[in-house]
Amino acid sequence: MEDAVREFNAWAPRLMDMGINLLVALLILIAGWWISSLLGGWVRRAATRSSKIDRTIVPMFYSTVVWAVRIFTVIAVLARFGVQTASLIAVLGAAGLAVGLALQGTLQNIAAGIMLLMLRPIRAGEYVALSSGADGTVEEVGLFLTRLVQGDGIHLTLPNSTVWNATITNYSRNKTRRLDIPVPVRYGDDLEQVLAKLTEIVNGREDALKDPAPQVKVFEYKENGVIVNVRVWAEASKYWDLRWGLYQQIRTSLEAAGFQPPIPLREIQNPRTGAAPAAPALGAKDSGKNVSDDAAT
Known part of the structure; x- marks a missing residue:
């Protein structure tokens, strides 16, 4: 004891x-x-x-x-x-x-994350698109992963090395964005009236910036009509509202003013006489085939 x-x-x-x-x-x-x-x-x-x-x-x-x-x-x-x-x-x-x-791949992600934070090609809240095919609004750049939220609400998580090695298109970094809308005009329509109408539409939009000034110019000649380019600038946050609004307003305003969209036309020659037969109904491929068959006989 x-x-x-x-x-x-x-x-x-x-x-x-x-x-x-x-x-x-x-x-x-x-x-x-x-x-x-x-x-x-x-x-x-x-x-x-x-x-x-x-x-x-x-x-x-x-x-x-x-x-x-x-x-x-x-x-x-x-x-x-x-x-x-x-x-x-x-x-x-x-x-x-x-x-x-x-763990070389993991360390590569850490190094890529540090480079992304130092050089900051992307920032939280910016909408970006990668050459790998991924796109979305940047939610977070972490130590290993970058998180994006796509436009349809899907959450996308990518390794930092994938983001760093991709070509990054940043749609939100600049405060303004340019919008170009091609407007086809039929041959025979009064081009000056169309230009005046488009200018009136663009100047009436409050979400279209006045500086740089909007431009409405003849851009190209096509087989079925003249292409007029409507070029306007907008704030990055209002870009899509302006785009959707202009596409609808231009079409409805031109139709209300009597300007119809150009329709592709095709002239079929008779190889024997050189004369054109009766024009088929527009937009009917089968009719064009029948006319060519009749002409051949």
Whole structure:
């Protein structure tokens, strides 16, 4: 009995120290995790409220702050138990090198994400299209992935390396966009009246910018008519409203003014007499075939 008491008295200080170390380490771990979340939330709120900080970098900046604090917390906990942190860091560095070689694609995504945030060819809220075929509004550029929301509401997630290696068409970076609408006019219609009518339509649109001034010009000659190009500028946010509105308004206004869209015509010659037979009904391919057959006979 005396030996057990003597052995317990010998182990009691060690057990007490171990218990205190466990308690302190647990408190450090809890405090570190709480502080990391607190700092991360503060960084996110500060970045969101500031108009000078691009919200594209907020998710990556948040993750960096949070995990930097947590890594230092874990190192402090290990140091509490007497672990040599210098040798641990060296081991982690070697392990990181081995993992990096095994995960080259993942590290490539991280490097691509850093380049996307540094050069910022895309930003949150911008509508972009990639040469890979993906398009949508940028939701977030993270450490590994870029998230897009397509026009039909589908959420699209892409590796950062895919975005970085693609040709990016950014439709939202400039404040204004140009709209070109080809309007066909029949031969024989009064071209000057058509130009005047189109100019009146464009000038009457409030969402069409006055500077640069709209242009209505003859652009090209086709087999069935003259192509008039209507060129206007609009704010990027109003581009589609202007496009849809002009396409509908131009067609209805020209028809109301008596201008009909050009219809393709085809003249069939009699190879023997050189005279043209009676014109077939427009738009009927079978009629044209019958006339050519009759002419051949």
